[in-house]
Amino acid sequence: MRDIFHDELEAINEDLLRMCGLVKEAMADATSALLNSDLQLAEKVIAADDAIDAIQHDLDNRSINLMARQQPVASDLRNLVSTLRISADLERMGDLAHHVAKTARMRFPNSAVPELLKPLFIDMDRTAAALVEKLSTVVQYKDTARALELDKDDDAMDDLHRKLIGALLSDDWSFGIETAIDMTLLGRYYERFGDHAVSVANRVYFTVTGEFISRD
Protein backbone atom coordinates (compact mmCIF):
# COMPACT_ATOMS: atom_id res chain seq x y z
CA MET A 1 0.00 0.00 0.00
CA ARG A 2 2.57 2.51 1.16
CA ASP A 3 4.75 1.91 -1.87
CA ILE A 4 1.98 2.63 -4.34
CA PHE A 5 1.25 5.80 -2.41
CA HIS A 6 4.83 7.03 -2.50
CA ASP A 7 5.27 6.07 -6.15
CA GLU A 8 2.21 8.10 -7.07
CA LEU A 9 3.27 10.98 -4.87
CA GLU A 10 6.65 10.93 -6.59
CA ALA A 11 4.95 11.02 -10.00
CA ILE A 12 2.84 13.97 -8.86
CA ASN A 13 5.98 15.72 -7.69
CA GLU A 14 7.60 15.16 -11.07
CA ASP A 15 4.63 16.83 -12.70
CA LEU A 16 4.95 19.80 -10.35
CA LEU A 17 8.56 20.04 -11.46
CA ARG A 18 7.41 19.87 -15.07
CA MET A 19 5.01 22.74 -14.34
CA CYS A 20 7.94 24.76 -12.93
CA GLY A 21 9.78 24.23 -16.20
CA LEU A 22 6.79 25.23 -18.31
CA VAL A 23 6.09 28.32 -16.24
CA LYS A 24 9.73 29.40 -16.44
CA GLU A 25 9.71 28.95 -20.22
CA ALA A 26 6.39 30.80 -20.51
CA MET A 27 7.68 33.88 -18.67
CA ALA A 28 10.96 33.88 -20.60
CA ASP A 29 9.11 33.62 -23.91
CA ALA A 30 6.52 36.21 -22.88
CA THR A 31 9.25 38.69 -21.98
CA SER A 32 11.05 38.03 -25.23
CA ALA A 33 7.77 38.54 -27.14
CA LEU A 34 7.21 41.76 -25.20
CA LEU A 35 10.65 43.25 -25.76
CA ASN A 36 11.07 42.15 -29.38
CA SER A 37 7.44 42.65 -30.52
CA ASP A 38 7.40 38.99 -31.48
CA LEU A 39 3.77 38.19 -32.24
CA GLN A 40 4.39 34.54 -33.02
CA LEU A 41 6.12 33.96 -29.70
CA ALA A 42 3.33 35.81 -27.86
CA GLU A 43 0.76 33.53 -29.52
CA LYS A 44 2.82 30.51 -28.52
CA VAL A 45 2.77 31.53 -24.84
CA ILE A 46 -0.96 32.28 -24.97
CA ALA A 47 -1.68 28.86 -26.50
CA ALA A 48 0.70 27.03 -24.13
CA ASP A 49 -1.20 28.29 -21.08
CA ASP A 50 -3.94 25.74 -21.77
CA ALA A 51 -1.37 22.97 -21.39
CA ILE A 52 -0.32 24.31 -17.97
CA ASP A 53 -3.97 24.54 -16.90
CA ALA A 54 -4.53 20.96 -18.11
CA ILE A 55 -1.61 19.65 -16.03
CA GLN A 56 -3.06 21.37 -12.97
CA HIS A 57 -6.47 19.82 -13.57
CA ASP A 58 -4.93 16.41 -14.00
CA LEU A 59 -2.72 16.79 -10.92
CA ASP A 60 -5.72 17.81 -8.84
CA ASN A 61 -7.71 14.81 -9.94
CA ARG A 62 -4.83 12.47 -9.22
CA SER A 63 -4.17 14.02 -5.80
CA ILE A 64 -7.80 13.75 -4.73
CA ASN A 65 -8.02 10.24 -6.15
CA LEU A 66 -4.93 9.20 -4.26
CA MET A 67 -6.36 10.66 -1.05
CA ALA A 68 -9.56 8.69 -1.51
CA ARG A 69 -7.84 5.40 -2.32
CA GLN A 70 -4.93 5.47 0.11
CA GLN A 71 -6.35 7.51 3.00
CA PRO A 72 -3.04 9.05 3.99
CA VAL A 73 -2.53 10.67 7.41
CA ALA A 74 0.02 12.94 9.04
CA SER A 75 2.88 14.02 6.80
CA ASP A 76 1.63 12.04 3.80
CA LEU A 77 -1.68 13.86 3.91
CA ARG A 78 0.06 17.20 4.43
CA ASN A 79 2.20 16.45 1.41
CA LEU A 80 -0.75 15.70 -0.78
CA VAL A 81 -2.71 18.77 0.32
CA SER A 82 0.39 20.83 -0.44
CA THR A 83 0.50 19.57 -4.01
CA LEU A 84 -2.99 21.03 -4.51
CA ARG A 85 -1.75 24.40 -3.29
CA ILE A 86 1.50 24.32 -5.20
CA SER A 87 -0.17 23.43 -8.49
CA ALA A 88 -2.61 26.33 -7.98
CA ASP A 89 0.28 28.78 -7.50
CA LEU A 90 2.14 27.44 -10.53
CA GLU A 91 -1.02 27.65 -12.63
CA ARG A 92 -1.36 31.29 -11.59
CA MET A 93 2.26 31.97 -12.54
CA GLY A 94 1.38 30.61 -15.97
CA ASP A 95 -1.56 33.03 -16.10
CA LEU A 96 0.75 35.95 -15.35
CA ALA A 97 3.10 34.97 -18.20
CA HIS A 98 -0.03 34.73 -20.35
CA HIS A 99 -0.98 38.31 -19.34
CA VAL A 100 2.49 39.55 -20.33
CA ALA A 101 2.16 37.80 -23.70
CA LYS A 102 -1.30 39.32 -24.23
CA THR A 103 0.10 42.79 -23.62
CA ALA A 104 2.80 42.09 -26.22
CA ARG A 105 0.12 40.98 -28.68
CA MET A 106 -2.14 43.95 -27.94
CA ARG A 107 0.60 46.49 -28.78
CA PHE A 108 2.00 44.65 -31.81
CA PRO A 109 3.64 45.76 -34.14
CA ASN A 110 4.81 48.29 -31.58
CA SER A 111 6.53 47.26 -28.38
CA ALA A 112 4.60 47.95 -25.19
CA VAL A 113 7.91 48.79 -23.49
CA PRO A 114 9.88 51.97 -24.36
CA GLU A 115 13.56 51.31 -25.21
CA LEU A 116 14.60 53.20 -22.09
CA LEU A 117 12.84 50.68 -19.84
CA LYS A 118 13.83 47.50 -21.62
CA PRO A 119 16.90 46.91 -19.39
CA LEU A 120 14.59 46.94 -16.36
CA PHE A 121 12.36 44.31 -17.93
CA ILE A 122 15.40 42.21 -18.84
CA ASP A 123 16.37 42.35 -15.16
CA MET A 124 12.85 41.43 -14.03
CA ASP A 125 12.87 38.52 -16.45
CA ARG A 126 16.26 37.31 -15.18
CA THR A 127 15.05 37.61 -11.60
CA ALA A 128 11.89 35.65 -12.46
CA ALA A 129 13.98 32.95 -14.15
CA ALA A 130 16.37 32.72 -11.18
CA LEU A 131 13.43 32.44 -8.77
CA VAL A 132 11.83 29.57 -10.71
CA GLU A 133 15.22 27.92 -11.19
CA LYS A 134 15.75 27.82 -7.44
CA LEU A 135 12.14 26.87 -6.89
CA SER A 136 12.62 23.82 -9.11
CA THR A 137 15.42 22.66 -6.81
CA VAL A 138 13.20 23.32 -3.79
CA VAL A 139 10.36 21.26 -5.30
CA GLN A 140 12.60 18.46 -6.56
CA TYR A 141 14.73 17.93 -3.46
CA LYS A 142 12.40 19.40 -0.80
CA ASP A 143 15.29 21.74 -0.13
CA THR A 144 14.21 23.77 2.90
CA ALA A 145 17.41 25.85 3.04
CA ARG A 146 16.81 27.14 -0.47
CA ALA A 147 13.10 27.50 0.28
CA LEU A 148 14.02 29.94 3.02
CA GLU A 149 16.21 31.92 0.59
CA LEU A 150 13.45 32.56 -1.91
CA ASP A 151 11.68 35.22 0.11
CA LYS A 152 14.89 37.25 0.19
CA ASP A 153 15.61 36.59 -3.48
CA ASP A 154 12.20 38.01 -4.26
CA ASP A 155 13.27 41.34 -2.72
CA ALA A 156 15.26 41.89 -5.92
CA MET A 157 11.99 41.74 -7.89
CA ASP A 158 10.36 44.20 -5.52
CA ASP A 159 13.32 46.57 -5.95
CA LEU A 160 13.01 46.39 -9.72
CA HIS A 161 9.29 47.00 -9.44
CA ARG A 162 9.95 50.10 -7.34
CA LYS A 163 12.49 51.31 -9.92
CA LEU A 164 9.89 50.90 -12.64
CA ILE A 165 7.32 52.95 -10.73
CA GLY A 166 10.06 55.51 -10.02
CA ALA A 167 10.70 55.81 -13.76
CA LEU A 168 6.99 56.39 -14.41
CA LEU A 169 6.90 59.13 -11.80
CA SER A 170 10.06 60.92 -12.94
CA ASP A 171 9.58 64.40 -14.39
CA ASP A 172 10.87 63.38 -17.77
CA TRP A 173 8.29 60.64 -18.37
CA SER A 174 7.32 61.30 -21.97
CA PHE A 175 5.55 58.13 -23.03
CA GLY A 176 2.02 59.08 -22.13
CA ILE A 177 -0.71 57.49 -20.09
CA GLU A 178 -1.31 54.34 -22.12
CA THR A 179 2.30 53.26 -21.71
CA ALA A 180 2.15 54.19 -18.01
CA ILE A 181 -0.87 51.88 -17.62
CA ASP A 182 0.94 49.07 -19.46
CA MET A 183 4.03 49.52 -17.29
CA THR A 184 1.97 49.54 -14.10
CA LEU A 185 0.20 46.31 -15.00
CA LEU A 186 3.28 44.59 -16.41
CA GLY A 187 5.26 45.52 -13.29
CA ARG A 188 2.54 43.99 -11.19
CA TYR A 189 2.54 40.76 -13.22
CA TYR A 190 6.25 40.22 -12.63
CA GLU A 191 5.93 41.16 -8.98
CA ARG A 192 3.05 38.71 -8.45
CA PHE A 193 4.97 36.03 -10.35
CA GLY A 194 7.70 36.38 -7.73
CA ASP A 195 5.16 36.34 -4.88
CA HIS A 196 3.71 33.05 -6.08
CA ALA A 197 7.18 31.51 -6.35
CA VAL A 198 7.76 32.48 -2.71
CA SER A 199 4.37 31.05 -1.80
CA VAL A 200 5.31 27.68 -3.33
CA ALA A 201 8.65 27.68 -1.51
CA ASN A 202 6.86 28.43 1.78
CA ARG A 203 4.48 25.58 1.10
CA VAL A 204 7.30 23.11 0.51
CA TYR A 205 8.96 24.32 3.71
CA PHE A 206 5.72 23.73 5.61
CA THR A 207 5.29 20.27 4.11
CA VAL A 208 8.74 19.18 5.23
CA THR A 209 8.93 20.88 8.63
CA GLY A 210 5.29 21.29 9.68
CA GLU A 211 6.16 24.92 10.47
CA PHE A 212 5.14 28.05 8.62
CA ILE A 213 7.83 30.50 7.55
CA SER A 214 6.93 33.65 9.44
CA ARG A 215 6.28 36.60 7.18
CA ASP A 216 5.61 40.19 7.99
Added chain:
Amino acid sequence: MRDIFHDELEAINEDLLRMCGLVKEAMADATSALLNSDLQLAEKVIAADDAIDAIQHDLDNRSINLMARQQPVASDLRNLVSTLRISADLERMGDLAHHVAKTARMRFPNSAVPELLKPLFIDMDRTAAALVEKLSTVVQYKDTARALELDKDDDAMDDLHRKLIGALLSDDWSFGIETAIDMTLLGRYYERFGDHAVSVANRVYFTVTGEFISRD
Protein backbone atom coordinates in the same frame (compact mmCIF):
# COMPACT_ATOMS: atom_id res chain seq x y z
CA MET B 1 -18.80 8.61 12.41
CA ARG B 2 -20.70 10.18 9.55
CA ASP B 3 -22.53 12.54 11.85
CA ILE B 4 -19.39 13.95 13.39
CA PHE B 5 -18.03 14.43 9.90
CA HIS B 6 -21.07 16.31 8.66
CA ASP B 7 -21.32 18.39 11.81
CA GLU B 8 -17.73 19.49 11.42
CA LEU B 9 -18.16 20.10 7.71
CA GLU B 10 -21.19 22.23 8.54
CA ALA B 11 -19.13 24.22 11.06
CA ILE B 12 -16.42 24.73 8.44
CA ASN B 13 -19.05 25.94 6.00
CA GLU B 14 -20.34 28.42 8.55
CA ASP B 15 -16.84 29.81 8.87
CA LEU B 16 -16.58 30.17 5.13
CA LEU B 17 -19.80 32.12 5.28
CA ARG B 18 -18.33 34.25 8.06
CA MET B 19 -15.31 34.91 5.83
CA CYS B 20 -17.69 36.06 3.06
CA GLY B 21 -19.19 38.56 5.49
CA LEU B 22 -15.80 39.84 6.63
CA VAL B 23 -14.51 40.18 3.11
CA LYS B 24 -17.62 42.06 2.03
CA GLU B 25 -17.29 44.43 4.97
CA ALA B 26 -13.56 44.89 4.30
CA MET B 27 -14.13 45.94 0.69
CA ALA B 28 -17.01 48.26 1.61
CA ASP B 29 -14.92 49.91 4.35
CA ALA B 30 -11.84 50.11 2.13
CA THR B 31 -13.85 51.86 -0.59
CA SER B 32 -15.35 54.24 1.92
CA ALA B 33 -11.86 54.99 3.32
CA LEU B 34 -10.62 55.54 -0.23
CA LEU B 35 -13.40 57.89 -1.33
CA ASN B 36 -13.67 59.86 1.93
CA SER B 37 -9.94 59.93 2.81
CA ASP B 38 -10.85 58.23 6.07
CA LEU B 39 -7.53 57.20 7.62
CA GLN B 40 -9.08 55.56 10.65
CA LEU B 41 -11.28 53.34 8.53
CA ALA B 42 -8.32 52.46 6.29
CA GLU B 43 -6.34 51.40 9.38
CA LYS B 44 -9.29 49.32 10.54
CA VAL B 45 -9.39 47.38 7.26
CA ILE B 46 -5.61 46.90 7.29
CA ALA B 47 -5.72 45.54 10.85
CA ALA B 48 -8.79 43.37 10.19
CA ASP B 49 -7.00 41.49 7.41
CA ASP B 50 -5.04 39.53 10.02
CA ALA B 51 -8.34 38.19 11.38
CA ILE B 52 -9.35 36.97 7.93
CA ASP B 53 -5.95 35.31 7.47
CA ALA B 54 -6.30 33.68 10.90
CA ILE B 55 -9.69 32.19 10.01
CA GLN B 56 -8.20 30.76 6.84
CA HIS B 57 -5.33 29.19 8.76
CA ASP B 58 -7.72 27.73 11.28
CA LEU B 59 -10.07 26.43 8.59
CA ASP B 60 -7.19 24.77 6.78
CA ASN B 61 -6.03 23.02 9.90
CA ARG B 62 -9.52 21.82 10.70
CA SER B 63 -10.12 20.61 7.14
CA ILE B 64 -6.88 18.65 7.02
CA ASN B 65 -7.50 17.31 10.50
CA LEU B 66 -10.97 16.17 9.54
CA MET B 67 -9.58 14.45 6.46
CA ALA B 68 -7.04 12.58 8.57
CA ARG B 69 -9.52 11.52 11.24
CA GLN B 70 -12.56 10.68 9.14
CA GLN B 71 -10.96 9.58 5.86
CA PRO B 72 -13.81 10.79 3.68
CA VAL B 73 -14.23 9.56 0.11
CA ALA B 74 -16.19 10.62 -2.96
CA SER B 75 -18.33 13.72 -2.53
CA ASP B 76 -17.36 14.21 1.12
CA LEU B 77 -13.71 14.36 0.17
CA ARG B 78 -14.45 16.65 -2.78
CA ASN B 79 -16.35 18.91 -0.41
CA LEU B 80 -13.49 19.13 2.01
CA VAL B 81 -10.88 19.78 -0.66
CA SER B 82 -13.14 22.53 -1.97
CA THR B 83 -13.18 24.28 1.39
CA LEU B 84 -9.38 24.58 1.15
CA ARG B 85 -9.73 26.24 -2.23
CA ILE B 86 -12.61 28.48 -1.23
CA SER B 87 -10.90 29.76 1.90
CA ALA B 88 -7.80 30.57 -0.19
CA ASP B 89 -9.90 32.65 -2.61
CA LEU B 90 -11.68 34.45 0.21
CA GLU B 91 -8.37 35.17 1.93
CA ARG B 92 -7.11 36.68 -1.32
CA MET B 93 -10.25 38.83 -1.59
CA GLY B 94 -9.41 40.13 1.89
CA ASP B 95 -5.89 40.96 0.64
CA LEU B 96 -7.35 42.97 -2.23
CA ALA B 97 -9.51 45.03 0.16
CA HIS B 98 -6.35 45.49 2.22
CA HIS B 99 -4.54 46.84 -0.89
CA VAL B 100 -7.37 49.32 -1.50
CA ALA B 101 -7.15 50.47 2.13
CA LYS B 102 -3.37 50.85 1.85
CA THR B 103 -3.78 53.07 -1.19
CA ALA B 104 -6.23 55.23 0.79
CA ARG B 105 -3.69 55.48 3.63
CA MET B 106 -0.79 56.24 1.28
CA ARG B 107 -2.56 59.23 -0.26
CA PHE B 108 -4.05 60.59 2.98
CA PRO B 109 -5.00 63.41 3.62
CA ASN B 110 -5.70 63.58 -0.09
CA SER B 111 -8.03 61.17 -1.82
CA ALA B 112 -6.37 58.82 -4.29
CA VAL B 113 -9.47 59.10 -6.48
CA PRO B 114 -10.34 62.33 -8.36
CA GLU B 115 -13.92 63.57 -7.78
CA LEU B 116 -14.73 62.88 -11.41
CA LEU B 117 -14.06 59.16 -10.99
CA LYS B 118 -15.70 58.64 -7.62
CA PRO B 119 -19.04 57.57 -9.13
CA LEU B 120 -17.22 54.79 -11.00
CA PHE B 121 -15.67 53.55 -7.77
CA ILE B 122 -19.04 53.69 -6.03
CA ASP B 123 -20.38 51.47 -8.82
CA MET B 124 -17.43 49.07 -8.53
CA ASP B 125 -18.00 48.89 -4.79
CA ARG B 126 -21.71 48.17 -5.25
CA THR B 127 -20.91 45.50 -7.80
CA ALA B 128 -18.37 43.93 -5.44
CA ALA B 129 -20.92 43.97 -2.61
CA ALA B 130 -23.61 42.40 -4.82
CA LEU B 131 -21.19 39.69 -5.93
CA VAL B 132 -20.27 38.73 -2.36
CA GLU B 133 -23.91 38.97 -1.29
CA LYS B 134 -24.89 36.41 -3.91
CA LEU B 135 -21.78 34.38 -3.17
CA SER B 136 -22.85 34.09 0.46
CA THR B 137 -26.12 32.51 -0.68
CA VAL B 138 -24.20 30.19 -2.97
CA VAL B 139 -21.91 29.10 -0.11
CA GLN B 140 -24.69 28.81 2.46
CA TYR B 141 -27.22 26.89 0.38
CA LYS B 142 -24.89 25.32 -2.21
CA ASP B 143 -27.06 27.18 -4.68
CA THR B 144 -25.83 26.04 -8.09
CA ALA B 145 -28.29 28.21 -10.05
CA ARG B 146 -26.93 31.35 -8.43
CA ALA B 147 -23.37 29.99 -8.74
CA LEU B 148 -23.90 29.92 -12.51
CA GLU B 149 -25.11 33.54 -12.47
CA LEU B 150 -21.99 34.93 -10.82
CA ASP B 151 -19.80 34.72 -13.89
CA LYS B 152 -22.27 36.89 -15.78
CA ASP B 153 -22.71 39.26 -12.84
CA ASP B 154 -18.96 39.77 -12.86
CA ASP B 155 -19.21 41.15 -16.41
CA ALA B 156 -20.57 44.33 -14.81
CA MET B 157 -17.27 44.69 -12.93
CA ASP B 158 -15.29 44.15 -16.12
CA ASP B 159 -17.38 46.83 -17.85
CA LEU B 160 -16.69 49.29 -15.03
CA HIS B 161 -13.00 48.42 -15.20
CA ARG B 162 -12.99 49.14 -18.94
CA LYS B 163 -14.75 52.47 -18.30
CA LEU B 164 -12.08 53.39 -15.79
CA ILE B 165 -9.27 52.62 -18.26
CA GLY B 166 -11.22 54.58 -20.88
CA ALA B 167 -11.31 57.60 -18.57
CA LEU B 168 -7.54 57.37 -18.06
CA LEU B 169 -6.97 57.29 -21.81
CA SER B 170 -9.32 60.16 -22.67
CA ASP B 171 -7.71 63.29 -24.05
CA ASP B 172 -8.80 65.39 -21.14
CA TRP B 173 -7.05 63.29 -18.46
CA SER B 174 -5.50 65.98 -16.29
CA PHE B 175 -4.60 64.16 -13.09
CA GLY B 176 -1.08 63.12 -13.99
CA ILE B 177 0.81 59.86 -13.93
CA GLU B 178 0.70 59.09 -10.22
CA THR B 179 -3.08 59.14 -10.18
CA ALA B 180 -3.13 57.10 -13.40
CA ILE B 181 -0.96 54.46 -11.68
CA ASP B 182 -3.26 54.45 -8.64
CA MET B 183 -6.34 54.10 -10.85
CA THR B 184 -4.77 51.26 -12.84
CA LEU B 185 -3.90 49.29 -9.71
CA LEU B 186 -7.16 50.05 -7.91
CA GLY B 187 -9.14 49.04 -10.98
CA ARG B 188 -7.25 45.77 -11.03
CA TYR B 189 -7.92 45.11 -7.33
CA TYR B 190 -11.69 45.40 -7.82
CA GLU B 191 -11.53 43.35 -11.00
CA ARG B 192 -9.56 40.57 -9.28
CA PHE B 193 -11.93 40.71 -6.31
CA GLY B 194 -14.75 39.87 -8.73
CA ASP B 195 -12.69 37.12 -10.37
CA HIS B 196 -12.10 35.41 -7.03
CA ALA B 197 -15.81 35.58 -6.20
CA VAL B 198 -16.52 33.81 -9.50
CA SER B 199 -13.84 31.28 -8.71
CA VAL B 200 -15.51 30.44 -5.37
CA ALA B 201 -18.89 30.11 -7.07
CA ASN B 202 -17.37 27.77 -9.67
CA ARG B 203 -15.84 25.72 -6.89
CA VAL B 204 -19.17 25.34 -5.10
CA TYR B 205 -20.77 24.34 -8.39
CA PHE B 206 -18.09 21.69 -8.91
CA THR B 207 -18.50 20.38 -5.38
CA VAL B 208 -22.24 19.86 -5.81
CA THR B 209 -22.35 18.64 -9.40
CA GLY B 210 -18.89 17.13 -9.98
CA GLU B 211 -18.76 19.16 -13.19
CA PHE B 212 -16.66 22.21 -13.98
CA ILE B 213 -18.39 25.32 -15.29
CA SER B 214 -16.83 25.80 -18.72
CA ARG B 215 -15.13 29.14 -19.10
CA ASP B 216 -13.50 30.68 -22.11
